[in-house]
Amino acid sequence: MYTPLPRASPPRGLGAVEVAERTAAGLTSVQPRDTVRSLAAVANVVIGVVQGYSAKRTLDCIALLHQDDAIVPRDGDRVPVRGADIVQDDVVVLRRGDQVPVDGEALTAEGLDREEALLTGENDPVPTHAGDAVLSGSAVVAGTGVVLAIVVAVRLSR
Numbered sequence: 001m002y003t004p005l006p007r008a009s010p011p012r013g014l015g016a017v018e019v020a021e022r023t024a025a026g027l028t029s030v031q032p033r034d035t036v037r038s039l040a041a042v043a044n045v046v047i048g049v050v051q052g053y054s055a056k057r058t059l060d061c062i063a064l065l066h067q068d069d070a071i072v073p074r075d076g077d078r079v080p081v082r083g084a085d086i087v088q089d090d091v092v093v094l095r096r097g098d099q100v101p102v103d104g105e106a107l108t109a110e111g112l113d114r115e116e117a118l119l120t121g122e123n124d125p126v127p128t129h130a131g132d133a134v135l136s137g138s139a140v141v142a143g144t145g146v147v148l149a150i151v152v153a154v155r156l157s158r
Contacts, residue, residue, distance in 0.1 A: 070101045090149040098140045103151035106132045111143030 014022075022028070069080035071093040078093060083101035086092065092101060094112065106112065106128050113125035116138045125141050128134060134147050 068098065070098070071095075086149055086152060088149055088152050092147045092149055094134075094140050094145045094147060096140050096142055096144070100134055100136055100138045100140065100147065102147070102149040103136045104134050104147040104149045106130050106134050107146045107148050109143065109145040112140065112145035113142040114138040115141050 070083055070086060071078050072081050072086060072090050073079075073093070074081075086102055090102075091107065092104065094100065100114065107130060109128045109130050109132070112128040114128055114134070115123070115125050116135060117123050118137050118139075119135055126138070128143075128145060134145075136151075
């Protein structure tokens with residue numbers, strides 16, 4: 001059989017005298033204004049911004065150091081040149097592991113597969129045949145080929 005529990009009297013709260021006593025004793029919920037905590041929070045934000053900027057600069061330097069030279073036939077010899085030194089109508093030799101330095105047209109392609117994930121987001125390799133457009137920034141994942149440089153960066157003089 002169910003027996004209800006006796007009800008306690010409802011809380012009555014504090015009277016004015018009890019509130020005054022507790023306030024005088026410093027038993028309030030007021031948070032102290034702590035300048036040290038505020039300065040620590042600001043310093044944490046500043047340090048985070050500085051570290052983020054430093055990391056970005058370091059990654060940019062690493063990316064510049066990682067750029068491999070492209071192989072370009074010049075005067076009958078295959079010579080390595082920087083990507084910035086490739087001119088329009090240059091012929092660029094591509095091998096597995098190379099990053100395509102310029103936009104162009106594939107003149108020859110022997111099992112040439114490229115990954116255009118950086119450009120399109122698609123991870124599947126793109127089979128490339130002679131006559132196909134080749135985009136700068138794509139990576140050669142298989143085969144070899146030769147590309148005619150059609151679009152190169154234009155440098156504006158001051």
